Each structure stands twice: as structure tokens, then as C-alpha cells.
Amino acid sequence: MMDTGIFAYDFGQIALIGGILGALSTALLGNVVVLRKMTFLGSGIAHLSFVGVGLGLLIGVEPRIVTLVVAITSALALGYLSRKGIHEDIGIGVLFSTSMALGIILVNLSKVDSSRVMAYLFGDILAMNWNDVKVLAILTAIILTFIAVFRDHLVYSTFDEDFSKILGIKISVIYYTFLVLLASSIVLTINMLGIILISAMIVVPAASAMLLSRTYQGMFKLSPLLSTSSVFFGLILSWIYDIPSSAAIVLIQGLAFFFAFLIKIFGK
Amino acid sequence: MKCEYCLEVRGLTARYGEIVAIKDVSFFLEKGKFYTIVGPNGGGKSTLVKTIVGIIDDYEGEIKIFGKSRDEYIRERLIGYVPQMSGMRKFPIKVIDVVLMGLFRDKGFRFKPKHYSKAMRTLESLGLDGFESRLIHELSGGQRQRVMIARAIVSDPEILIMDEPTVGLDSESQAKFYSLVREFKESGMTVIVVTHDVGFVSEYSDGILCINKKLVVHATDVSELPERFFTKLYGYGVKTVLHHHKE
Ligand SMILES: Nc1ncnc2c1ncn2[C@@H]1O[C@H](COP(=O)(O)OP(=O)(O)O)[C@@H](O)[C@H]1O
Numbered sequence: 001m002m003d004t005g006i007f008a009y010d011f012g013q014i015a016l017i018g019g020i021l022g023a024l025s026t027a028l029l030g031n032v033v034v035l036r037k038m039t040f041l042g043s044g045i046a047h048l049s050f051v052g053v054g055l056g057l058l059i060g061v062e063p064r065i066v067t068l069v070v071a072i073t074s075a076l077a078l079g080y081l082s083r084k085g086i087h088e089d090i091g092i093g094v095l096f097s098t099s100m101a102l103g104i105i106l107v108n109l110s111k112v113d114s115s116r117v118m119a120y121l122f123g124d125i126l127a128m129n130w131n132d133v134k135v136l137a138i139l140t141a142i143i144l145t146f147i148a149v150f151r152d153h154l155v156y157s158t159f160d161e162d163f164s165k166i167l168g169i170k171i172s173v174i175y176y177t178f179l180v181l182l183a184s185s186i187v188l189t190i191n192m193l194g195i196i197l198i199s200a201m202i203v204v205p206a207a208s209a210m211l212l213s214r215t216y217q218g219m220f221k222l223s224p225l226l227s228t229s230s231v232f233f234g235l236i237l238s239w240i241y242d243i244p245s246s247a248a249i250v251l252i253q254g255l256a257f258f259f260a261f262l263i264k265i266f267g268k
Numbered sequence: 269m270k271c272e273y274c275l276e277v278r279g280l281t282a283r284y285g286e287i288v289a290i291k292d293v294s295f296f297l298e299k300g301k302f303y304t305i306v307g308p309n310g311g312g313k314s315t316l317v318k319t320i321v322g323i324i325d326d327y328e329g330e331i332k333i334f335g336k337s338r339d340e341y342i343r344e345r346l347i348g349y350v351p352q353m354s355g356m357r358k359f360p361i362k363v364i365d366v367v368l369m370g371l372f373r374d375k376g377f378r379f380k381p382k383h384y385s386k387a388m389r390t391l392e393s394l395g396l397d398g399f400e401s402r403l404i405h406e407l408s409g410g411q412r413q414r415v416m417i418a419r420a421i422v423s424d425p426e427i428l429i430m431d432e433p434t435v436g437l438d439s440e441s442q443a444k445f446y447s448l449v450r451e452f453k454e455s456g457m458t459v460i461v462v463t464h465d466v467g468f469v470s471e472y473s474d475g476i477l478c479i480n481k482k483l484v485v486h487a488t489d490v491s492e493l494p495e496r497f498f499t500k501l502y503g504y505g506v507k508t509v510l511h512h513h514k515e
């Protein structure tokens with residue numbers, strides 16, 4: 001039997017429920033990120049958000065509020081650039097590392113306890129509280145509704161933007177709403193997974209689902225399943241071997257991708 | 269009021285920033301006929317078509333469809349549109365789902381069995397039964413072209429516009445394509461095809477529009493056009509080719 005002792009504790013239950021909510025949100029939106037080939041978006045928003053963390057700590061405003069503002073602004077800006085056809089290039093790489101450096105300097109100037117900073121960088125899913133879970137539950141409900149109603153709008157405008165225009169789909173409104181929701185889900189899961197690992201949560205389950213299912217409909221079913229089960233098994237793994245849970249979760253997602261890759265290659 | 273024309277275009281100008289793609293284009297097309305649009309690459313054919321079907325909104329001039337303004341018409345009904353093919357990138361979408369896109373406006377919250385059966389019938393009518401579960405990029409160029417036609421006609425449009433649909437088809441498939449156009453026309457549809465197949469144009473089409481940015485010649489018969497017109501347009505005498513073709 002697996003040692004599921006972690007879920008007997010309050011922090012374990014909070015981590016499980018919060019983790020599953022975060023995994024659902026990021027995996028569903030991650031499908032759109034992967035289909036649009038905008039994989040730089042997740043790590044980009046996360047890196048730029050670190051400036052928000054530093055700024056919040058420095059001026060003494062709740063970092064998550066400042067981070068949310070910075071994340072949404074950068075999501076809209078990066079999304080705009082992406083629509084103009086600018087993808088992962090040198091300029092964007094420089095922007096990411098520069099913002100990270102700026103964040104580190106701001107954090108340093110604020111003279112906060114370095115353990116708080118580590119939590120933002122590497123995440124600490126076990127430090128969540130019920131309040132975090134409530135906020136995350138509301139956001140997840142919004143994202144589930146958004147995807148349920150607009151999945152085809154999002155997919156059509158990715159596959160064939162001109163034809164979507166003819167159909168009367170409000171392409172820009174839906175696209176920028178998607179970016180705002182993505183930025184929000186990143187900010188609310190940053191304290192679980194950390195800035196460095198959050199982009200894995202967005203891209204990896206969707207990428208594995210794309211390997212395993214032929215159609216976009218299949219992706220939207222499979223990626224939340226892969227993502228939430230990696231949270232479940234990751235937490236157990238971290239409990240048994242006493243390793244950081246965010247790393248354990250991402251490691252399992254990576255393994256799932258590896259197996260999906262093997263199935264894709266040898267399964268035919 | 270009975271309207272004489274199904275499509276009226278007056279003084280249409282469209283730009284991409286500084287570039288004027290089409291300038292002051294005017295023409296009138298009748299219902300139930302087959303028209304072709306010819307002209308050199310970069311002459312503005314695709315821009316014209318995209319403006320008519322509702323992809324490009326930024327234009328000057330007037331477009332009327334069955335007596336209504338363009339926006340009023342396309343709110344009620346789709347104009348069938350087959351885009352100019354560019355290399356199809358890999359995308360995990362099935363053929364049936366591509367065709368269903370044409371019924372999107374009708375679907376409400378989700379597609380219903382009647383939508384699926386309509387899409388299947390349309391695929392069958394184009395000889396694509398058995399392909400519905402393939403992914404779109406797993407098809408050959410000609411098959412993919414027919415899927416795009418299926419998507420355009422599945423909503424029973426009154427007007428069907430196709431942008432260079434025969435590029436890359438062998439001559440047998442081209443002939444098949446033009447007999448398909450004739451079927452559409454016989455069913456009452458107005459069909460507009462952007463093409464370089466000037467050979468087929470003279471045999472089948474009821475009217476020809478020659479577009480080179482500002483220059484527009486509208487003729488009901490290719491033989492009305494002076495040979496030097498084509499020489500100017502394409503750099504060679506198309507009529508010479510045509511006469512040769514008709515022998
Ligand atoms: N998206 C675009 N942005 C800028 N210029 C464009 C765009 N699409 C077309 N053009 C320009 O407009 C002109 C007309 O192009 P197009 O309508 O595609 O011609 P055709 O279909 O006859 O080959 C060309 O000069 C082309 O370079």
C-alpha cells in the first residue's frame with residue numbers, strides 16, 4: 001500500500017485540494033498555450049512577476065496584489081507581441097533574465113527574511129492555508145466555465161483566425177480574457193510551485209496530452225487528468241522520501257511526458 | 269423590391285498600412301452565375317475576397333450583398349469561403365471538426381446529431397466519406413482542399429468564394445473541380461473563383477474580373493478582352509493560349 005499519511009494532516013489536505021485546483025486551472029489554459037505554440041508565455045509571466053514580488057516586499061504592500069498587476073500587464077504585453085508574430089527570440093530572453101535580476105535586487109533592498117523569497121522561487125505547497133484554497137477555488141471555477149463555453153472559440157481562432165473572424169468570433173476579447181486568466185492562475189499557484197517550476201505546470205501536462213491523444217478534444221480531457229494526478233502522487237512521493245513537494249510534482253509530470261513520448265514512438 | 273445583383277462593390281479601397289492593395293474597385297455580379305477573378309500575384313485578389321467575406325473590416329467604399337450592407341448580410345448568413353492554401357501546420361483537429369466549423373453559428377452550446385449528419389453528407393458529396401476521423405494534416409493537398417470546400421458549403425451559402433483552389437492540383441483534379449463548380453452553379457449558388465487557370469476560365473465562367481491593384485476590367489467573355497490586355501497583366505498573351513486550348 002502507498003503511504004498516504006500526509007493526507008491525514010490539515011496541511012496535507014490543503015496542499016492536495018489547493019494543488020488539484022491549481023493543476024486544473026493551469027492544465028486547461030496550458031492546452032491553449034501549447035496549441036498556440038506560446039510556451040514562452042508561462043515562464044515569461046512568471047519571471048516578470050518576480051519584479052512584482054520584489055516591489056510588493058519593498059513597498060510593504062501584499063506581494064500577491066502587486067504581482068497580480070505586474071503579471072496581468074506582462075501577459076497582455078507578451079500576448080500582444082505573440083500575436084504580432086514575435087516569439088521566443090533573444091530580446092524576450094534578455095527581458096526575462098533582466099526582470100529576474102531586477103526582482104532579486106528589489107527583494108534584497110526590502111531586507112525580508114530569505115525564506116520568504118525562497119518560497120516564491122521554489123514554492124511551498126505545504127505552507128498554503130484555507131484562505132488561499134478559497135481564492136484558488138473561485139478562480140478555478142471561472143476558468144472551468146470559460147473553457148467549457150469558449151473552448152471551440154479558442155481552438156478555432158488558433159487553427160484558422162480568418163475563418164473565426166467570418167464566424168463572428170470576438171477573437172481579441174477571448175484572447176485577452178484568456179491571458180488575464182492565465183496570469184491570475186500563475187500568480188495564485190506561484191506560492192505552491194514557485195516561479196521556476198510554474199511553467200512546467202502549464203506546458204508539460206498539455207504537451208503529454210497532445211502526444212497521447214490525437215485531437216484537441218482529447219487534450220482538454222487528458223491534460224487536467226495528468227496534471228491533477230501528478231499533484232496527488234507528487235505529494236505522496238514528497239511525504240515518503242521527504243523531498244520538496246513542488247519538485248516532486250514537476251518530476252512526476254516530466255516522467256509522464258517521457259512515458260507519453262515512448263508510447264508515441266513505440267506504441268504504433 | 270427585387271434586387272438585380274447579388275453582389276455590388278462600389279469604390280472599394282483597402283490598405284495594409286501604407287500599402288494600397290486595391291484601389292477604387294467597382295463591379296456588379298448577378299445571382300447564380302460563375303465568375304472568375306484573375307490577375308498577377310500581389311494584385312490584390314485575396315484582399316478583395318477577404319474584404320467581401322468579412323475578414324478585412326478596414327476598407328473604404330461600399331459592399332452590398334443581395335441589397336443589404338455587407339455587415340448586415342454576414343450577421344444573418346455566412347458567405348462560403350475557401351481560403352488560399354498556405355502550408356497547413358500540424359494541428360490536432362479531425363476532418364469532421366473542420367467541416368463542423370461551418371455550422372458553428374448554428375450550434376448553440378454544443379453540436380447536435382443533425383450537425384454531424386449534415387457535415388457527413390457534405391463530406392460524402394465531395395467524395396470524402398471515410399476521411400472524417402483523419403486529422404486534417406494527414407490528408408493530401410487535394411483532399412484538404414475538398415475539406416475546405418466542404419466547410420464552406422456545409423452552411424448552404426448563397427455565395428461561394430474560393431481563393432486559388434486549384435493550385436497544386438493535377439489536370440484531372442482541376443477538371444473535376446470545375447465540374448463541381450458547375451454543380452454548385454446549377455443549384456443556384458453564385459460562385460466566385462480566384463484562379464490562374466485561364467484555360468478553364470473561358471470554357472466555364474460567365475464573367476471575368478481582372479484585378480491588378482487599381483486596374484479592373486470586367487468582361488462577360490474572355491474573348492471581349494484584347495490580347496494586349498493579358499500581355500500587360502501577365503506578361504504573355506493569354507488569348508493565344510486560349511485559342512490554342514480550344515482547338
Ligand atoms: N497581411 C498583409 N500585410 C501587409 N501587406 C499585405 C498583406 N497581405 C497582402 N499584402 C500586400 O497587399 C498586396 C495584395 O496582396 P494580395 O491581396 O494577397 O494579392 P493576390 O492575392 O492577388 O496575390 C500585395 O502587395 C501584398 O504584399
Ligand SMILES: [Mg+2]
Pocket residue numbers: 313314315352431432
Ligand atoms: Mg492571393
